[in-house]
Amino acid sequence: MACALLSVFTTLGIVVALLQPTIEFFSSVGVGEFFTGQVWAPLFASAKFGVLPLVTATLVVTGVALAVCVPLGLGAAIYLSEYASRRARRILKPVLEVLAGIPTVVYGFFALTFVTPLLRDIWPFARPPDIFNALSAGLVMGVMILPTMASLAEDAMRAVPDSLRHGALALGSSRLQVSIRVVFPAAVSGIVAACVLAVSRAIGETMVVLIAAGGTPNLTLDPARTMQTMTAFIAAAGFGDQPTGSVGYKTIFAVGATLFVATFAINAISIRLVRRFRQAYE
Amino acid sequence: MSAAAETLASNTARRRVKDIVFRSGLLSCVAVGVIALVVLLVYVASKGAPRLNIDLLTRFPSSLPKRAGARSAIWGTVWIVGLTAAMCLPVGVAAAVYLEEFADNRRWWNRLIEVNIQNLAAVPSIVYGILGLGFIVRGPLGLGPTVLAAALTLSLLVLPIVIIASREALRAVPTSFREGALALGATPLQAVRTQVLPAAVPGIATGAILALSRAIGEAAPLLLVGGITFITFTPTGLDSQFTALPIQIFNWISRPQEEFKILAAAAIVVLLVILLLMNSVAIWLRNRFEKRW
Numbered sequence: 001m002a003c004a005l006l007s008v009f010t011t012l013g014i015v016v017a018l019l020q021p022t023i024e025f026f027s028s029v030g031v032g033e034f035f036t037g038q039v040w041a042p043l044f045a046s047a048k049f050g051v052l053p054l055v056t057a058t059l060v061v062t063g064v065a066l067a068v069c070v071p072l073g074l075g076a077a078i079y080l081s082e083y084a085s086r087r088a089r090r091i092l093k094p095v096l097e098v099l100a101g102i103p104t105v106v107y108g109f110f111a112l113t114f115v116t117p118l119l120r121d122i123w124p125f126a127r128p129p130d131i132f133n134a135l136s137a138g139l140v141m142g143v144m145i146l147p148t149m150a151s152l153a154e155d156a157m158r159a160v161p162d163s164l165r166h167g168a169l170a171l172g173s174s175r176l177q178v179s180i181r182v183v184f185p186a187a188v189s190g191i192v193a194a195c196v197l198a199v200s201r202a203i204g205e206t207m208v209v210l211i212a213a214g215g216t217p218n219l220t221l222d223p224a225r226t227m228q229t230m231t232a233f234i235a236a237a238g239f240g241d242q243p244t245g246s247v248g249y250k251t252i253f254a255v256g257a258t259l260f261v262a263t264f265a266i267n268a269i270s271i272r273l274v275r276r277f278r279q280a281y282e
Numbered sequence: 283m284s285a286a287a288e289t290l291a292s293n294t295a296r297r298r299v300k301d302i303v304f305r306s307g308l309l310s311c312v313a314v315g316v317i318a319l320v321v322l323l324v325y326v327a328s329k330g331a332p333r334l335n336i337d338l339l340t341r342f343p344s345s346l347p348k349r350a351g352a353r354s355a356i357w358g359t360v361w362i363v364g365l366t367a368a369m370c371l372p373v374g375v376a377a378a379v380y381l382e383e384f385a386d387n388r389r390w391w392n393r394l395i396e397v398n399i400q401n402l403a404a405v406p407s408i409v410y411g412i413l414g415l416g417f418i419v420r421g422p423l424g425l426g427p428t429v430l431a432a433a434l435t436l437s438l439l440v441l442p443i444v445i446i447a448s449r450e451a452l453r454a455v456p457t458s459f460r461e462g463a464l465a466l467g468a469t470p471l472q473a474v475r476t477q478v479l480p481a482a483v484p485g486i487a488t489g490a491i492l493a494l495s496r497a498i499g500e501a502a503p504l505l506l507v508g509g510i511t512f513i514t515f516t517p518t519g520l521d522s523q524f525t526a527l528p529i530q531i532f533n534w535i536s537r538p539q540e541e542f543k544i545l546a547a548a549a550i551v552v553l554l555v556i557l558l559l560m561n562s563v564a565i566w567l568r569n570r571f572e573k574r575w
Contacts, residue, residue: 010402010413010438010441013417014409014410014413018409018413021416072311072314072315073311074311075307075310076311076312076315078308079305079308079311079312083305083308083309092312092316094565095315095316095319096315097561098319098558098561099315099319101492101495101561102322102499102557103498103499103500103501103528103553103557104502105499105532105535106499106531106553107322108532108535109326109535109543109546109547109550110322110325110326112535113535114321114325143315146314146315147315174300175305176297176305179304197404200406201406204405204407204408205406206406206407206408206501206502207501207502207528210502210532211532231406231408234408234411234412235408235502238411238415238506252412252415256408259408260405260406263404263405263406263409264401267400267404268397270404271397271400271401
């Protein structure tokens with residue numbers, strides 16, 4: 001009992017740890033300035049606390065990552081659940097598990113030293129991507145989330161009872177039709193939950209963006225540019241050893257609180273959806 | 283052939299083509315994942331190859347890339363992960379036993395705990411880093427940037443994973459085990475201790491290893507908790523300052539010189555080998571002891 005309660009205390013601890021410095025932060029920096037200001041320069045002498053550049057950067061990277069992992073993850077999930085032979089599954093699943101188990105620093109390294117130079121070589125437009133750019137971070141992050149996405153969506157599709165498939169096949173549907181028109185709609189809430197979880201992982205991912213997307217706050221929607229996400233700011237500022245109680249130290253918590261609230265809300269939605277879909281066929 | 287039969291035949295043919303196109307599209311989705319893995323592994327291994335020698339394991343970090351090694355980082359990781367295991371496994375397994383065997387699911391607080399654990403498992407790791415910084419390193423506990431603070435932070439991070447995995451292992455033990463023990467006069471606690479837990483050990487061990495391999499690769503929270511990358515001694519105790527493999531790798535990546543990038547690749551190979559070993563043990567455990575009741 002006490003051990004289980006520890007989890008609740010962890011949550012409370014996170015909330016309290018975030019809340020107190022956050023409140024202090026907002027008492028010295030206005031809420032309006034924080035959420036609408038367009039310049040983020042908290043550690044400069046003339047500090048500016050507009051969180052927008054960090055938020056847009058997070059959104060851009062997340063968008064790129066989702067553009068990679070949602071279609072690929074769903075495709076892989078449909079293949080594994082509807083088409084793959086038993087042997088193919090036995091080989092492919094562990095490969096995806098290994099992919100999911102690789103530390104995020106490694107993906108960051110890969111993005112910076114392999115994907116970025118590659119992008120700069122094949123870039124078709126006039127202005128090549130920056131050395132640090134959101135695009136390569138997002139692409140690599142998409143590949144990183146792919147296995148999680150695929151295995152969650154696959155679970156959802158395998159939970160659809162075989163009788164539905166048999167019925168459709170008996171009526172003369174092809175496997176393509178069974179996958180798209182029968183299994184997919186039946187599993188849709190689980191699939192949406194998988195997507196939502198992918199979003200929250202992309203928002204919360206730190207090392208890849210810290211290494212590959214750069215450390216300069218930049219209010220732009222162009223993924224080929226350098227930008228700093230919320231997580232990258234937290235890591236960079238925390239690494240820089242801010243003295244306790246300074247405004248710089250408190251910004252870590254304010255940005256962290258923003259991040260925590262966003263991901264916690266997203267996760268809650270996802271868990272809700274999973275619950276609903278679990279009840280469907282029992 | 284009648285017109286109707288012809289349309290049917292051409293429809294069937296078109297459907298077959300569509301099916302094949304769709305199928306190869308799906309297969310290419312899987313292929314992207316597999317190819318990415320292969321490219322990543324080959325790239326890192328070939329890049330790190332020049333520095334993959336014994337110096338990497340025995341030397342301390344240095345500002346001269348030729349003389350730098352990851353000794354303190356490797357020992358830091360060993361210390362931190364060992365401590366994390368010692369702290370989070372007993373707590374995690376106990377919490378799982380409580381939730382799975384004793385908790386009354388109709389009580390609101392038990393449901394709250396459950397939802398809460400699921401939620402915690404998906405909180406970004408950097409937020410745990412903030413918790414560690416605000417609560418453990420400074421703030422109430424005030425441990426400073428030490429091995430113990432890092433291990434505590436990582437314990438909180440992997441605790442939900444351990445709990446969820448252990449619960450699944452316990453759930454896989456059939457009810458007849460419990461009923462049999464209870465029918466022979468065992469108390470519920472004895473039934474769990476002597477029958478259910480031993481039967482669930484392989485599953486719990488597999489989950490624990492996977493959770494710990496997550497802890498090994500985690501860099502973001504350790505950055506916040508105060509891992510320092512220029513440490514020329516192996517940890518001496520719980521209150522010693524530390525570095526760990528992932529943050530050492532991060533530090534080497536962020537240096538401009540190409541030699542340090544090579545060094546980072548070599549250290550990544552070391553990290554991946556450790557992870558691969560742990561994963562193989564987990565898979566071996568799963569296959570060796572997997573039972574169907």
